[in-house]
Amino acid sequence: MKKRPLILVTNDDGITAPGLRTLISVMNTIGDVVVVAPDSPQSAMGHAITINSTLFLEKVKIDDGPQTEYSCSGTPADCVKLGVNEILGKKPDICVSGINHGSNSSINVIYSGTMSAALEAGIEGVPAIGFSLLNYSWGAKFEACKSFVKTITENALKEGIPKGLVLNVNIPDLPEKDIKGIKVCRQARASWKEEFDKRTNPMGREYYWLTGAFVNEDHGQDTDEWALANNYISVVPVQYDLTAHHFIQDLNTWNLND
Amino acid sequence: MKKRPLILVTNDDGITAPGLRTLISVMNTIGDVVVVAPDSPQSAMGHAITINSTLFLEKVKIDDGPQTEYSCSGTPADCVKLGVNEILGKKPDICVSGINHGSNSSINVIYSGTMSAALEAGIEGVPAIGFSLLNYSWGAKFEACKSFVKTITENALKEGIPKGLVLNVNIPDLPEKDIKGIKVCRQARASWKEEFDKRTNPMGREYYWLTGAFVNEDHGQDTDEWALANNYISVVPVQYDLTAHHFIQDLNTWNLND
Numbered sequence: 262m263k264k265r266p267l268i269l270v271t272n273d274d275g276i277t278a279p280g281l282r283t284l285i286s287v288m289n290t291i292g293d294v295v296v297v298a299p300d301s302p303q304s305a306m307g308h309a310i311t312i313n314s315t316l317f318l319e320k321v322k323i324d325d326g327p328q329t330e331y332s333c334s335g336t337p338a339d340c341v342k343l344g345v346n347e348i349l350g351k352k353p354d355i356c357v358s359g360i361n362h363g364s365n366s367s368i369n370v371i372y373s374g375t376m377s378a379a380l381e382a383g384i385e386g387v388p389a390i391g392f393s394l395l396n397y398s399w400g401a402k403f404e405a406c407k408s409f410v411k412t413i414t415e416n417a418l419k420e421g422i423p424k425g426l427v428l429n430v431n432i433p434d435l436p437e438k439d440i441k442g443i444k445v446c447r448q449a450r451a452s453w454k455e456e457f458d459k460r461t462n463p464m465g466r467e468y469y470w471l472t473g474a475f476v477n478e479d480h481g482q483d484t485d486e487w488a489l490a491n492n493y494i495s496v497v498p499v500q501y502d503l504t505a506h507h508f509i510q511d512l513n514t515w516n517l518n519d
Numbered sequence: 520m521k522k523r524p525l526i527l528v529t530n531d532d533g534i535t536a537p538g539l540r541t542l543i544s545v546m547n548t549i550g551d552v553v554v555v556a557p558d559s560p561q562s563a564m565g566h567a568i569t570i571n572s573t574l575f576l577e578k579v580k581i582d583d584g585p586q587t588e589y590s591c592s593g594t595p596a597d598c599v600k601l602g603v604n605e606i607l608g609k610k611p612d613i614c615v616s617g618i619n620h621g622s623n624s625s626i627n628v629i630y631s632g633t634m635s636a637a638l639e640a641g642i643e644g645v646p647a648i649g650f651s652l653l654n655y656s657w658g659a660k661f662e663a664c665k666s667f668v669k670t671i672t673e674n675a676l677k678e679g680i681p682k683g684l685v686l687n688v689n690i691p692d693l694p695e696k697d698i699k700g701i702k703v704c705r706q707a708r709a710s711w712k713e714e715f716d717k718r719t720n721p722m723g724r725e726y727y728w729l730t731g732a733f734v735n736e737d738h739g740q741d742t743d744e745w746a747l748a749n750n751y752i753s754v755v756p757v758q759y760d761l762t763a764h765h766f767i768q769d770l771n772t773w774n775l776n777d
Binding site (some may be wrong): 315445452501 | 678
């Protein structure tokens, strides 16, 4: 019998989040699971790491599953670094992050703690996938995600994810029967139009809440936004070499050394 | 006479950082300067934004320059969002971030608050450049950077930075006469080999400090690491569409819908 894969599981909503508990339950059917997740929610942390503060790690037991679990005082990227280098002391066969409560499609990948954990694993040479459900609420239902999460993870373990990239999976918030399938996509060109809600605090000082609307300017039918709007699960390969190679030639025509 | 450009200046080391003060002094020679910078250091914040907390903004006067300045309680990305949408109410001609105390070359771009601010500006449709000096200390000398920062910014204003990307500029910590010139580069394939320094606190609880060594496995002479090691300033065009387009074809051969 082939050895069961070693799976590192993390997220950014914190170790008690229902999305993480669902992901753990699926991974327990695939391999041996070690969880290292933040002890509190870390959404919109981007790729933050903790360099000027200490990190605490605590072995915990949250449910009756066979997994080993640690809660960590740091960010999702910290969890992966600690998981790989300190707890496992070797590279797991795969790292999965999520299932995030809320979308990480399109430009949201760059603000996402869930995807930051997956990218950190990729940088460490560990194949990685981030999963997100398009429902921000704590009470979101993750049941319909399970078979798809399992299929994608098993495919990744079988086919291998090449060095230099990780997968970003977003799942529409629908009953399983209404999900049309899984589509490989590119990141849609979309952005947030910010609105700041300006208020005055009881001491008379002004402050702001960040709000805004997501605007998709990209009409392509090969994008994650199109797939999700049409009831498909989107899978986008995401890279962490950020070089805009196509612009290097043009940039070399600038007069930088005159 | 052509209208002076409107320049938004920010950083991640905080509004009093010597690197920011140098950047402001250079920008004052080019255009009209508005500064929105964090009220405290925000290094290694990645692309964090503040969504679950309030943001405070305060008009300040730090030196005798003609610039307008605001300190902000948020992250570098928050500063840009507030700067563009709330303070300016329109897109500036360019946003410059830095000069960071310490390198943001290679994979460090992904952890960098300095580059996160530049990327956020890019996402908002504002041409942007992040500048970093390869010296982490608060007392770093930024004088040698000045003429290069001016040249690169003026070129960017003249030539235009295309939508979808921003520039990542790293400057070796050398006297001006020893800097050989400015090189257009790609991001080197390098990473951090983490070491966690494990300690016990006075209450008997274990904790960790993140430490590590930067390892460059990339022998190319077209990389930012090569340029910096050979006394050149590196300029890397950086994009925020993270799609690994080259892998989409392969990914479509996986059995995701069987």
